[in-house]
Amino acid sequence: MLTAPLVHPECLMHRLNGRLHRHTLLTVIPVLLLLLVIALTAGAPARTRGTDAEAGAMLDRAERYLNRNGVGAAPGVFADHEGGFIDRDLYPMLLDRDGVMVAHGWTPSLNGSNLTDLRDADGKPFMREALDGVERQGRADVTYRWLDPLSGQIARKTMHARRLVLNGKPYTLAVGVYR
Incomplete structure (x- = not known):
């Protein structure tokens, strides 16, 4: 029977936080880029x-x-x-x-x-x-x-x-x- 190596709870939390942090960044960055594009193009009608x-x-x-x-x-x-x-x-x-x-x-x-x-x-x-x-x-x-x-x-x-x-x-x- 294979068993998973025993991982210390603090180490497990650190790994989860890293994944959550990366996942959050991968979600937030595209949203921020979209908001930036919207903000930049909001001035475009004025130039028309x-x-x-x-x-x-x-x-x-x-x-x-x-x-x-x-x-x-x-x-x-x-x-x-x-x-x-x-x-x-x-x-x-x-x-x-x-x-x-x-x-x-x-x-x-x-x-x-x-x-x-x-x-x-x-x-x-x-x-x-x-x-x-x-x-x-x-x-x-x-x-x-x-x-x-x-x-x-x-x-x-x-x-x-x-x-x-x-x-x-x-x-x-x-x-x-x-x-």
Whole structure:
């Protein structure tokens, strides 16, 4: 008959503690690594969003483009995903003084539509507010709630709009920033 060698109880506890310790580490380390990955990627959505400064820079680029190339070139270029005017959730919009969309970067099917009475998800007449602000002060910053094209959810958005005169005609040039 084979018998197991007699092991002192303290030695047995030491071996069990070592195994438990290793087992615990093998369980805890992957969980900690997963939490680290989650923590690092939690900041990723913020990098998918444009900022107010980036919206301002896009307004400047769009204005320079329009001054060089004219209003007629805007619809195709603004909506071209490779043209430099669509950056994540940022895109330009150009409206005439009557509120008719001349060039929409994200949804070119809106071109030719009068958006003066467009309201947000809460019924706020945000486009009228932007157009009136640009008419009175030359610029407007209007916050409203709109469908975010990246998340598919209703989110707060601020439209930064400014007056632009091209060939003697006033226009509203705008870029919105999701919050």
